[in-house]
Amino acid sequence: MLYPSVDKLKSRIDSKYSLVALASKRARQLHEHGDEKLDHYVSSKSVGKALEEVAAGVLTKEDQDAAAIYEDEI
Numbered sequence: 572m573l574y575p576s577v578d579k580l581k582s583r584i585d586s587k588y589s590l591v592a593l594a595s596k597r598a599r600q601l602h603e604h605g606d607e608k609l610d611h612y613v614s615s616k617s618v619g620k621a622l623e624e625v626a627a628g629v630l631t632k633e634d635q636d637a638a639a640i641y642e643d644e645i
Contacts, residue, residue: 574613575626583625589632590625597621597630 584590598617601607608629612620624630 574619575622579626580622583628584632593630593632594618594621594625597624 580590581587584593595618598621601617601620607620608624609620609627612623614620614623621630
């Protein structure tokens with residue numbers, strides 16, 4: 572069985588697409604900078620750590636401002 576479970580992750584983030592986008596961005600940050608937000612992780616890989624942060628409620632999805640232009644949209 573995988574940890575954290577998909578059911579627990581889905582209770583924190585409303586869609587699988589949002590979950591994947593959030594976890595991938597956070598995993599990249601963890602890989603490049605190593606700024607961990609939890610004291611202890613079960614996983615040793617960046618993606619697993621990002622998912623654990625979502626399950627713990629430390630990492631959440633932010634609402635985007637519709638009027639703002641983001642760097643990745645240019």
